[in-house]
Amino acid sequence: MSESTPASAPRWWVLALCAVAGLAWGTYLIGPSTIDPTSVSWMMRDDWAPPLFGWLYSRSAPWGLPLGQAPGYLHPIGTSLAYTDATPWLSTFFKLLSPWLPTVFQVHGPWLALCFALQGFFGARIAACFTPRPLLQLLSGTLFVLSPALNSRLSHVSLCAHWLVLVFLWLYLRPCPDARTATRTLTLATFFIALSAGVHVYLAVMNLLLALSLTVRLWLLDEHLSARRAVAWAIGMPVVALGIMALFGFFSGVTTEAFGYNYFSSNLLTFIDPAGLSRFLPAFPIGRRQYEGIAYLGLGVLGLGAIAGGALLVRRKEGPLLPRRLWPLVAACLLLALFAFSARIQLAQVTVFSYERLYEVTFEPLGKIFRAPGRFIWPLHYALMAGAVAALLRLLRHHPRAAAGALGLALALQALEVPDDLRGGARFEPQSLEIPGGSAFWSLATGHYRHVVLYPTVMVDGTGHGCPPDHTFSTEESLPFAWQAWQAGMTFNAGYVARVNEQRTLAYCQELERDMRQGRLDPATLYVIHGSVAAQFQEDTAGRATCGSLDGVLVCVAAGRGNALSEALK
Structure with a gap:
């Protein structure tokens, strides 16, 4: 891309068609039933469950600050939208509409579809920075929709907002002829920083660095900003990000340090390693946990x-491959990539360079917060995609038909390469919502009990903190109980989230263990007992509990409660 790279605002129909192409491709990958907001059963497993229950329990909670609190999930510790990856901005918006929504309603399937649509929309805006031709903008913009990196992230709904990374590439690449345009550009950047901070903290951090590179360019290279104004923007944007994160409770006392920085990284082969995303090429042998850096x-x-x-490398006389105005952006992407590779840089399964000792005395605290650094490879991934498109359009700028043919062939290859098990909604099969005793039994608890307690409970996060006893319900087994508790307007004491307050969680689990050993039962609580401790529990609570076996699971309440549920247990 030369200094005089052609740029043109894309026509509205180009943006619309790219968005429709993204929506169509996204629907094809995840399946139309996933987009149905009344369909929740596909989320009853894996990393889809925390966003579902974060949204549901936050929806039914009273408003308060920080926004998005879900005190009824992992009760009595509680959690929030921020730590269930439930896309805080999105969930908060729909909570405002909650009185008019159906009882069974999820926002995450439509969000996935929206992410693909916006991927196409902003892909077209990036393409318009390279060519004024609508057809080439349309083909190039659609190419961003077919990014394998986006396809690989569908298990984490909030992290599918790769379009936010495209926004900052577009803001950097778009023309900025004067100081007034520079101010508008940085205002837009600040808005999208605020948006990123209320979607996912990883996206906020990587986009913040891209925004700072834009500020450097507008100051030093374009000279549209004074040093004082550049510093003001450079300070203001992080303050906005921190303010939004505080608003949504990202600093609410959870355990932030975690294991994984040198494991959940990106591999030097990541850009050419199919990693199970290609029907034509085998995956390369890489680190077992480096899937985060695909x-x-x-x-x-x-x-x-x-x-x-x-071809452009051979024809160097046409101008530099990397114009000077792109240097700050490339530097930001490379810095993020360096962090993504971690302090133990690997090529396949071989460590080619390690600076772990330097890491321990420099930015180890940062690595403990962002334990999955591989995600920070995404800006370089999309910069390389944009670079490939720009190089082709520059090479064939006088041959638009040939450029269109090449882009069409690239689109076909990207689409055909996707394996069958990653298309057609194969990953989004509905799960059973059946629970021991059936929903008819659990509906008897409404109005008589306020809490559902699993014993022993499982309160864990993705970092390994929490209190998972040796013998307890798995997180998968706990999900139907969480669903029934929410349906009945009750709290639930188990779950899997991104972060927990380790000290409070351990204290609660120890207190629960003491209460059960001493036979202290709360009359407002319905207890679900794991089979490994059922006999001991009945011995400890003899005469104090009314229990019944529901499809092999022991369910108990405090004795002396004369209601339909306690009678059904006898």
Whole structure:
């Protein structure tokens, strides 16, 4: 891309068609039933469950600050939208509409579809920075929709907002002829920083660095900002991000330090490693936990980059491959990539360089907060995609038909490469909502009991903190109980979230253990007892509990409660 790179605002129909293409492709990958907001059963497993229950329990909680609190989930510790990856901005907006929504309603399937649509929308805006031709903008914008890196993130709904990364690439690449335009651009950047901070903290941090690179460019290279104004923007944007994160309770006393920085990283082969995302190529042997750093470009994009980049490299007299105005952006992407590779840089399964000792005395606290650094490879992934498109359009700028043909072939390769098990909603099969005793039994608890307690409970987070006893319900087994508790307007004392307050969680689990050993039962609580401790529990609570076996699971309440549920247990 040269200093005089052609740029044109894309026509509305180009943006609309790219968004529709994104929506269509996203629907094809996740299946139309996933988009149905009244369909929740597909979320009853894996990393889809925390956002579902974060949203549901937050929806039924009273308003308060920080926003998005869900005190009824992992009760009495509680959690929030921030730590269930429930996309705080989105869930908070729909909570405002909650009185008019159906009881059974999830926001995350539509969000996934929206992410694909916006991926196409902003992909077209990036393409318009390279060519004024609508057809080439349409084809190039759609190419971003078929990013394998986006396809690989569908298990984490909030992290599918890759379009937010595209926003900052577009803001950087768009023309900025004067100081007034520079101010508008940075205002837009600040808005999207605030948006990112209320979607996911990883996206907020990586986009903040991209925004700072934009500020450097507008100050030092374009000279549209004074040093004082550049510093003001550079301070203001992080303050806005921190303010939004505080608003949603990201600093609410949970355990922030976690294991994993040198394991959940990206591999040096990540851009060419199919990682199970290709039907044509086998995955390379990499670290077992490096799935967090998947950034495969796809055969189509790799082909474009190899051909166009190679040709331009030979024809150097046409201008530098990397214009000076792009240096701050490239530096930001490379810094993020360096963090993504971690302090133990690996090529396949071989550590080629390690600076772990330096890491321990420098930014180890940062690595403990962001334990999955591999995600920070995404800006470089999309910068390389944009670079491949820009190189092709520059090479074939006088041959638009050939450029369109090459882009069409790349699109076909990207689409055909997706394996069958990653399309058609194969990953989103509905799960059973059946629970021991059936929903008819559990409806008897409404109005008589306020809490559902699993004993022993399982309160864990993705970092290994919490209190998972040796013999307890698995997180998967706990989900139907969480669902029935929410349906009945009751709290639930188990779950799996991104972060917990380890000290408070352990204290609660120890207190629960003491109460059960001493036979102290809360009359407002319905207890679900794991089979491994059922005999001991009945011995400890003899004469104090009314119990019954529901499909092999022991369910108990405090004795002396004369209601339909306690009678049904006898």
